[in-house]
Amino acid sequence: MASISDARPDTLVDRHGRAITYLRISVTDRCDLRCRYCMSEKMAFLPRSALLTLEEIALIADRFIARGVRKIRLTGGEPLVRRDVMDLTRRLGRHIGTGLDELTLTTNGVRLADHAEALADAGVRRINVSLDSLDADRFRHITRQGDLSKVLGGIRAAQAAGLAVKINMVALKGLNDDEIAPMLGWCVEQGLDLTLIETMPLGVVDEDRADRFLPLTDVLADLKTRFALVGDGHRSGGPARYWRVEGTDTRLGLISPLTANFCDGCNRVRLTTEGKLYMCLGHDDQVDLKTAFREGGLAAVDTAIGEALALKPARHDFSVARGAAPAVGRHMSVTGG
Ligand SMILES: Nc1nc2c(ncn2[C@@H]2O[C@H](COP(=O)(O)OP(=O)(O)OP(=O)(O)O)[C@@H](O)[C@H]2O)c(=O)[nH]1
Ligand SMILES: C[S@@+](CC[C@H](N)C(=O)[O-])C[C@H]1O[C@@H](n2cnc3c(N)ncnc32)[C@H](O)[C@@H]1O
Numbered sequence: 001m002a003s004i005s006d007a008r009p010d011t012l013v014d015r016h017g018r019a020i021t022y023l024r025i026s027v028t029d030r031c032d033l034r035c036r037y038c039m040s041e042k043m044a045f046l047p048r049s050a051l052l053t054l055e056e057i058a059l060i061a062d063r064f065i066a067r068g069v070r071k072i073r074l075t076g077g078e079p080l081v082r083r084d085v086m087d088l089t090r091r092l093g094r095h096i097g098t099g100l101d102e103l104t105l106t107t108n109g110v111r112l113a114d115h116a117e118a119l120a121d122a123g124v125r126r127i128n129v130s131l132d133s134l135d136a137d138r139f140r141h142i143t144r145q146g147d148l149s150k151v152l153g154g155i156r157a158a159q160a161a162g163l164a165v166k167i168n169m170v171a172l173k174g175l176n177d178d179e180i181a182p183m184l185g186w187c188v189e190q191g192l193d194l195t196l197i198e199t200m201p202l203g204v205v206d207e208d209r210a211d212r213f214l215p216l217t218d219v220l221a222d223l224k225t226r227f228a229l230v231g232d233g234h235r236s237g238g239p240a241r242y243w244r245v246e247g248t249d250t251r252l253g254l255i256s257p258l259t260a261n262f263c264d265g266c267n268r269v270r271l272t273t274e275g276k277l278y279m280c281l282g283h284d285d286q287v288d289l290k291t292a293f294r295e296g297g298l299a300a301v302d303t304a305i306g307e308a309l310a311l312k313p314a315r316h317d318f319s320v321a322r323g324a325a326p327a328v329g330r331h332m333s334v335t336g337g
C-alpha cells in the first residue's frame, strides 16, 4: 500500500495515506452496447451540453499529472464513440515518458479496428478489451446488441498495431461461467492476457445481482485444476492480482472486490464526462471540477482536487445479497468502470 512516506512532495495523498497516481477519465456515458450487468435496457444519457469539452478534460488532466498522477485510463461508456477521443488521446499522449508512465484505454472493442493504429501512434502501448463470451449468440444476449465479429476484428487490429491486449471478462453465474476456462485457453492461443471481474452492484439493472454473482475464489480453484497457474507478483497499477499460465505469455488477473477486497491499496480517482471527480467507485463522494473550472479556472480546480482528497472513503460497502440495493445509483458506465 502506498503511504505518505512513499509520496513525492507533489503527490496527491488521501486522508487514509494512499497516494493517488491513477486517474480514470470517462469521456462519455454513452455506449453502443447495453451490457446487462452494466446498464438497464432503457438508459437516459447526458445531453451533450453537460459534457466537459476535450480542452477542459485535457487541462484538468494536466493538473493531475502535475500533482503526481502517472497513469491515465480513458473509459466510459464506450470511449471510442466520442468523436474527438483520438484528439484527446494524442494530446494526453504527449505526457508519456515525462509526466505519465502510461496512457491506456478500456473499450468494448466494437470500433477498435478503426482506431487501433491511431492509438498506437498516440503512445498507447496496451489496452483492455471487454469480452464476456466467445459465442456470437450469447455475446449478443449479454450485450443486448453486440456483434462479436467486430470485437474479434478489433482485437486482431490492435495486435497488428503492436498493442498488448488484455481481455476483461465479468464472471456471470448462469451466463458465461462455463466459458471461463475456454476463454483462458483462447487467450493463451491468441497471446492475450485475461482479467476476470466480479460483478459489482452499481446502478439498478434489470436483474438481481445475486442471481449473477460468481465468487472468483471458486473460479480460481476450478481454473487451478485445469491450468498450471503460478503466482505472479506483477502489478499494473490497477486492482487485479495476477497469475501466469505456466509456460505461456498469458497472465490471468482477478479483480475480486467482494471476495478479496483491495481498497487498502487504492491509488485511483475518477473524472466523469460531466466533470465530477468521484473518489470511490462505490460511494457518492465527489467534487464538481467542471463548475470549479468554469467559475475559477485552474486554480479553483487545484483547490477542489485538494478538498476531494479529504472525502475519499476507506473502502466500498458493496453487497450482492439478494434484494440488496445497489451501493450507488449511478451505473458503472457513468463512473467509468
Ligand atoms: N471496485 C473497484 N473496481 C475497479 C477499480 N478499478 C477498476 N475496477 C474494475 O476493474 C475492471 C477492469 O478495469 P479496467 O478498466 O480494465 O482497469 P484496470 O483494472 O485498472 O486495468 P489495468 O491497468 O490493466 O490493471 C472494471 O470492472 C472496473 O470497474 C477500483 O478502484 N475499484
Ligand atoms: C464500464 S466499462 C467502460 C469501457 C468500455 N465500454 C468497456 O466495456 O470496456 C469498463 C469495465 O467495467 C466493467 N463493468 C461494467 N459494469 C460492471 C459491473 N456492474 N461489475 C463489474 N464490472 C463491470 C466492464 O465489463 C468493463 O470491463
Ligand code: SF4
Residues within 6 Å of the ligand: 031, 032, 033, 034, 035, 038, 039, 076, 077, 078, 108, 130, 332, 333
Ligand atoms: S460494459 Fe462497457 S460496453 Fe458494456 S454497456 Fe457498459 S459501457 Fe457499454
Ligand code: SF4
Residues within 6 Å of the ligand: 239, 257, 262, 263, 264, 266, 267, 268, 279, 280, 281, 282, 313, 314, 315, 316
Ligand atoms: S472500491 Fe473505492 S476504495 Fe476500493 S479500490 Fe475501488 S475506488 Fe478504491
